[in-house]
Amino acid sequence: MYSKYTGRMNKRNIQAIQYFFIHFFLEVVSFYVVTSYIRHDMIWMLALLYDFFAFVPQGIFGYFKDRGQKLNLAALGSLMTLLSLALMMLKCSPAVIILILAAGNCMIHIQGAETTLHGTGGRITPSAVFVSGGSFGVVTGKLLSGMVPIPFIMAVNAVMILLILCTAILDRDNPAEEKTAFKFVKDDLKAGKVILLATIVVAVRSFMGFVVPIGWQETALHTVFLYSSMGIGKAAGGILVDRIGARKTSLISTLGALPFLLLGNTIMGVSLIGIMLFSMTMAITLGLIVSAIRDYPGVAFGYTTIGLFLGVLPVFFVSFGSVYIKCILLAVLTVICIPVLLGLTEKPNSKKIISEGDNV
Secondary structure, three states: OOOOOHHHHHHHHHHHHHHHHHHHEEEEEEEEHHOOOOOOOOOOHHHHHHHHHHHHHHHHHHHHOOOOOOOOHHHHHHHHHHHHHHHHOOOOOOOHHHHHHHHHHHHHHHHHHHHHHOOOOOOOOHHHHHHHHHHHHHHHHHOOOOOOOOHHHHHHHHHHHHHHHHHHOOOOOOOOHHHHOOEEOOOOOHHHHHHHHHHHHHHHHHHHHHHHOOOOOOOOOHHHHHHHHHHHHHHHHHHHHHHHHHHHHHHHHHOOHHHHHHHOOOOOHHHHHHHHHHHHHHHHHHHHHHHHOOHHHHHHHHHHHHHHHHHHHHHHHHHOOHHHHHHHHHHHHHHHHHHHHHHEEEHHOOOOOOOOOHOO
16 A cells, blocks of 8 residues: 555665666776876875865765755765866876866765665665765776767766756655664664774775685676675675564674685685675675664764774885784674674563565
8 A cells, every 4th residue: 555654665676777877987087086196106195185175074964964955965975076177187286186086975974874765764775876876886987987089978977967856856855753763783782882882893894805715806807797796795785684684684694604705715706795795794884883872873873984094004104915814804894793793782582673665
């Protein structure tokens, strides 16, 4: 039977798919630009600049959106990414281009997070679908860099703008009461403790992503498989969290992934299964933080991106070349993450039941 609630959920499902493609196009543009400077003398500094301004300020923008600010940040951000492409054609300073690009990327991310977290009845799947689109965009942008001219990527940016305008038409009512529906964390835990521990897990898992042994990666097609498995895992994580709860999904995505990651250095199929399972953790940590600060979903999303940045930082300064060292790090860090996640997530018998009409 059709109801007003079901109608809202259908709208959120459509927006989740729209933002999947918006995120895809966004990362195509972003990594086309960043990869274009791969041979620049200061590429490590440009990459660090991009990571900082794309990740860290998201919670700030999220706070203002949570407090009722109506500006469509995605529309503004898409104009900034378009500007970065225009400046690239004019051969302006790479640092200025990267800064504008990162700021635009940041704004689009937080608008997507706000849109896919509001009015979902406590379901994390729409946001997980949105986030998963980025993995496919990253590899596409990297592959297109140096292969197609900038005007082609400008056309991609234009399609992204049209999609943003389309999803804005659907986004005309965000029921405030439904922002409080998330419940993936134990009731007796203080918000500060949940935020701190979940953000640390995000940082640890972000770092672990860079030390996964992937000796099989030799061709462009291998890279496509790698990033595709990440994207599939992120979306699947959201679906599993809503279906079986964050606690069980935590075990699947950490303990279940470990043997595949350790044994998959030279076997692509084994490694891809581990990477897919490993990527499911994204939905868990986001669900935990947004459950702890239910009235501030944008801020919650911002904490996860800060964790991502902190996890990336060591890679700029330390090299982990040995497969044995990588395997030891994966095992030790997984052992650390499992009890933390189990200590934060609610037990299965207290999991809120999701109605059949809520599925994406």
